[in-house]
Amino acid sequence: MAELILALDVVKRDEAISIAGSCAPHIGAIKIGYPLVLAAGLSIARDLKPLGLPLIADFKVADIPNTNTLITDLVFGAGFSAIICQGIVGTDSVRACVQAAHRHNGECYVVAEMSHPGAKEFFVPGTPEQIAANAMIAKADGIIAPATRPERVKALRGIVGKRKILSPGVGAQGGDIHAIAGLVDGVIVGRAIYEAKDPAKAAQEFARDLRT
Amino acid sequence: MAELILALDVVKRDEAISIAGSCAPHIGAIKIGYPLVLAAGLSIARDLKPLGLPLIADFKVADIPNTNTLITDLVFGAGFSAIICQGIVGTDSVRACVQAAHRHNGECYVVAEMSHPGAKEFFVPGTPEQIAANAMIAKADGIIAPATRPERVKALRGIVGKRKILSPGVGAQGGDIHAIAGLVDGVIVGRAIYEAKDPAKAAQEFARDLRT
Numbered sequence: 001m002a003e004l005i006l007a008l009d010v011v012k013r014d015e016a017i018s019i020a021g022s023c024a025p026h027i028g029a030i031k032i033g034y035p036l037v038l039a040a041g042l043s044i045a046r047d048l049k050p051l052g053l054p055l056i057a058d059f060k061v062a063d064i065p066n067t068n069t070l071i072t073d074l075v076f077g078a079g080f081s082a083i084i085c086q087g088i089v090g091t092d093s094v095r096a097c098v099q100a101a102h103r104h105n106g107e108c109y110v111v112a113e114m115s116h117p118g119a120k121e122f123f124v125p126g127t128p129e130q131i132a133a134n135a136m137i138a139k140a141d142g143i144i145a146p147a148t149r150p151e152r153v154k155a156l157r158g159i160v161g162k163r164k165i166l167s168p169g170v171g172a173q174g175g176d177i178h179a180i181a182g183l184v185d186g187v188i189v190g191r192a193i194y195e196a197k198d199p200a201k202a203a204q205e206f207a208r209d210l211r212t
Numbered sequence: 213m214a215e216l217i218l219a220l221d222v223v224k225r226d227e228a229i230s231i232a233g234s235c236a237p238h239i240g241a242i243k244i245g246y247p248l249v250l251a252a253g254l255s256i257a258r259d260l261k262p263l264g265l266p267l268i269a270d271f272k273v274a275d276i277p278n279t280n281t282l283i284t285d286l287v288f289g290a291g292f293s294a295i296i297c298q299g300i301v302g303t304d305s306v307r308a309c310v311q312a313a314h315r316h317n318g319e320c321y322v323v324a325e326m327s328h329p330g331a332k333e334f335f336v337p338g339t340p341e342q343i344a345a346n347a348m349i350a351k352a353d354g355i356i357a358p359a360t361r362p363e364r365v366k367a368l369r370g371i372v373g374k375r376k377i378l379s380p381g382v383g384a385q386g387g388d389i390h391a392i393a394g395l396v397d398g399v400i401v402g403r404a405i406y407e408a409k410d411p412a413k414a415a416q417e418f419a420r421d422l423r424t
Contacts, residue, residue, distance in 0.1 A: 038286040074251055091330050
């Protein structure tokens with residue numbers, strides 16, 4: 001069964017800690033991006049550690065291998081459990097993140113496909129499949145693919161097999177949780193939870209939707 | 213004449229401040245990546261501000277437009293003067309960085325081509341040209357292209373015209389400063405300066421090479 005991952009895309013430390021705390025009973029992991037880390041520092045991982053949930057650094061790392069290694073080492077040194085990197089900059093850059101993650105007993109996920117309009121320019125047909133295949137060669141723990149396109153997720157599942165697929169796009173971006181739940185390992189929800197009047201209740205409802 | 217840009221790729225705040233200070237008389241700008249910012253915080257910009265040099269955040273931003281905007285706003289809010297984003301994730305993502313940079317009276321540069329081996333996989337022939345053209349449409353202030361491939365820089369100059377080209381790859385990566393100096397607006401040097409026994413002397417020599 002897919003687990004619910006909270007995309008904690010707020011930029012205030014106190015708000016992040018409060019929302020994460022109230023949603024914790026209903027979620028399986030927390031995904032944190034650069035906006036929160038730049039605002040609050042990598043130490044946000046230490047602040048969220050007491051919740052006992054895996055913390056995924058969604059940094060879409062997209063640099064040369066040596067810089068990717070430095071970034072990944074810092075991320076795991078700060079207490080994160082997983083990192084997300086871009087696959088489109090090349091397999092050696094991906095491998096740098098994977099190897100650093102595994103040295104720290106952490107995980108690395110690779111962005112195979114994105115759903116914003118501009119992504120169509122260079123993530124041309126076949127590119128996500130190639131990125132996913134390269135990610136498997138680099139021994140990544142899984143890929144990121146959009147929940148808004150279940151048919152694409154199915155195609156990528158054929159490539160990654162039993163490794164994990166985490167999917168953003170449910171909620172504010174229009175992805176249907178029932179259409180995607182059976183296809184992926186993690187469903188990432190952001191705004192529809194953290195902008196809700198009652199984030200805990202929203203998280204509880206998404207978690208329930210994942211089970212039914 | 214091209215200016216010398218120091219890639220300050222160390223991960224200790226004190227070392228960064230010390231090296232930047234000693235090299236300041238010989239350089240035109242300082243480029244800072246995620247490793248230093250993750251280790252020292254965005255406040256490193258405030259620490260380097262007294263040097264009076266432009267500070268370029270080389271974050272190779274590679275996310276969806278909304279996240280790119282959030283990242284760029286934080287970067288300029290911290291006192292940086294320019295940001296570097298990836299062009300391969302799409303023109304809307306680039307435009308988000310450009311518009312946020314310009315709102316803060318800052319600059320945005322777009323990675324058009326990379327020189328690590330894995331870059332060949334998806335930066336296929338024609339892709340750097342398309343990224344550069346898209347960057348111009350998005351009103352970026354310039355592009356990043358490798359000093360190790362002067363013939364490629366020439367091809368991209370034909371697209372960007374009078375907008376700027378900044379080139380990494382001189383020094384440790386083997387780029388010839390004399391071959392690239394006349395083709396670009398900024399030559400980025402990292403290890404060959406900050407790992408030198410006397411970084412100030414190394415910076416002075418690179419600056420002299422740029423003039424001759």
